[in-house]
Amino acid sequence: MPSLIDETVFGEPSRGLGLVYLCGALLLAGQQGYYVIVEGATPFYAELLLSAGMALSGIAESLPKPRRRAAGVLRLTALVVVVSMLVILLVTPELLID
Template sequence: MPSMVDELVFSEPSRRIGLVFLCGALLLAGQQGYYVIVKGATPFYGGLFLIAGMALSGIAESLPKSQRRAAGALRLTAIAVLVSLLVIGFVTPELFSA
């Protein structure tokens, strides 16, 4: 009987979802770059974590179906990045305030 982790994390990648994640990461990176370069604002570190997590998820979903283990490893890495965002937010919330 397959476990829930095997079904969710190591399932076949979906190209549509990967495209959505990659476009979202690109939009967030463009927004971050605009405010830092053009407006001279300080970078929002929470946004950098979101960009990294979404990009890793997008890359994981863009892999061929034969590379399910690599996709699963990238998904787990993306989850770790996003969970670390939550942990840092609880430990040092002043890092994310402007």
């Protein structure tokens, strides 16, 4: 009997969800670029990490169905990126905010 984690992490990729993640990552990166280049603001590194996590998830969901293991590795990497961002925000927020 397969476990819930095995079904969730190493399940078949979903093309529609991958498109949503990739568009979200592009939107966040574009917003960050606009504020840094046009407005002259300092970069908000938490948003860049969130964008990287979404891009990794989008790439994982865009892989063909036989590449389930590679999609699972990319999903786990995206999860590590987002969780590490949250840990850094809780422990030393000045690393990401300033």
